Amino acid sequence: MTQVSARRTTTTAEQVDFEAEAFKSGRRSGGFGRGRSKYLIGAFLIVICLVMLMPIVMSVSASLKTTQEAAAVPPTYFPSELSLVNYQKLWSYGSGMPRYLTNSIVTAALTIVLTLALTIPAGYGLARFRIPGKEVIFMFLLVALIIPYQALLTPVFLMFSTLGLTNSLIGLAIVHTTIQLPFSLYVMRNAFESVPHELEEAAVVDGANSWQVLRRVFLPTMVPAVITVTLFAFVTSWNEFLGALVVLTKDTSLTLPLVLAAARSVTSLGSTDWGMLQAGVTLAIIPCVLVYLLLQKYYVSGLLSGSVK
């Protein structure tokens, strides 16, 4: 985890811009593809795409069936009649979907704010100051990565009980922040390190203090890193299950993944209410897929810089 390796990581991430000029020529290292085999591969890739999309399409399709059709044996592939009844049932399930969605959104927002508030200054401090024992501090901060949070849930639960943070979205956001912290810190430090020194020096000569330098010089160039960190914090928090299962027990405080797990035991016409369950799955999937399609570039570059630790 030396500085050298950190710099290397930055380069790797930048090299892999999928739109990069070098690859537009079409001929590229690694790919198959001359003559007839090109069509075979093309056909195979289309099959792959269909197989990967099929489960999601089927879930959406099941969510649009009528109650009778969703409970049919054998099942139908596509609804013979479109219906929103599953979404209506889901909307009024338990304490009501608006409540659960709010819980999920609030937790994700708190996780994002907390993660950014901690890692922007820390990345700045670690990348731009000669702090004594800097590498030791950085290593210590990354222990959160080495100790899996799954193993720490018992003591965290006990601590939260004393602090009154069980059944609290702030408590859950703290758990989600500990999950996201090492990755985010890594991304932030790399981003701060890649800013040229000249920009900073000019501001210092003008008499700006370190806080002003952070705000005026660095933050504008940090936008991609902030988007990456926000994106991953959102996805983690929105989807996280085990931590939520431990921290939240009261029905009104549940987040979406827990509600879906509970909705499994709702029955309709003698079996699980499959239509409603898939409506829930669809609802949980939509924001993740949307955010991914809109911000794909940040997703991939974040994944590369974050996983090459």
Added chain:
Amino acid sequence: MTNHNKLTGLLYVVPALAFVMAFTAWPFLQMVWISLNDWSLITPPTFVGFQNYVDAFTDSQFWTSLRFTLKYTLYITPILMVGGYLLSLLVAKNDRLSRLTRTVAFTPVVIGLGASSLLWYWLFSPNYGLVNKLLLDLGVIETPVLWLGVDANVSLWAVIISITWKVLGFGMILFVAAIQAIPHEVTEATMVDGAGFWQRVRKVILPLTRRTILLVTLISVIGSLLAFDQFYLMTAGQPRNLTATSTFYVYLNSFPYLKLGYGAALSMILALIILTFTIIQMVLSRRSET
């Protein structure tokens, strides 16, 4: 940089430092202490030394869950690695279809494990699910297969199928990045030599992407060793807790059973196993850098 005070720099790091101390380091120390006690939350803790660890070694359910977790890891890792790598070779070019396939194959990675598990829980349902429906329609099977929670092996494979769908794109995207980072001249040179595609893969592409292969292997090993959501939601540990993973067993002991001391000892063992793999990952990735 030189003008700034050293202490100012430290000040910026303090909040993150304090947070990690409070919510990771401190709980970890507490866990060490809890693991040395007999504690069921309703009764006060009594110090028992290493008794919980001794108990774990003679607890057959602990071994069952650990063996099952290792088996799951051992089966799924090669599938993900070989599958992800082959796929990445097919889509490493930047033509439109390759780019589309990359985007589509990565989509399941971004959705939650909980949502994907409940999606597959339905697809694998014996009477209402589409997996049996499709296999019956194609004439592959004659009676519905009881995929989840009846037979431990069948359940394991059902979960493996769902997770392969969910995370294959993760390895693929990292492999594509590594393949694309190979300098153009290197591949050009082998093309001039008249090397065939597989020869190029073997002699150039595989060796030059070694670091990424290693990394993805370890990420997926660690992820598999910590598996919880997919089993909790798809099999609920059934039949007879045979598909309860290590994390699942830690969860059962700590929360529903409230055996806090014992749960903490199991957590420590699990953390130690993960730590071993993390250290291997760090050492290997550092060595392959030079």
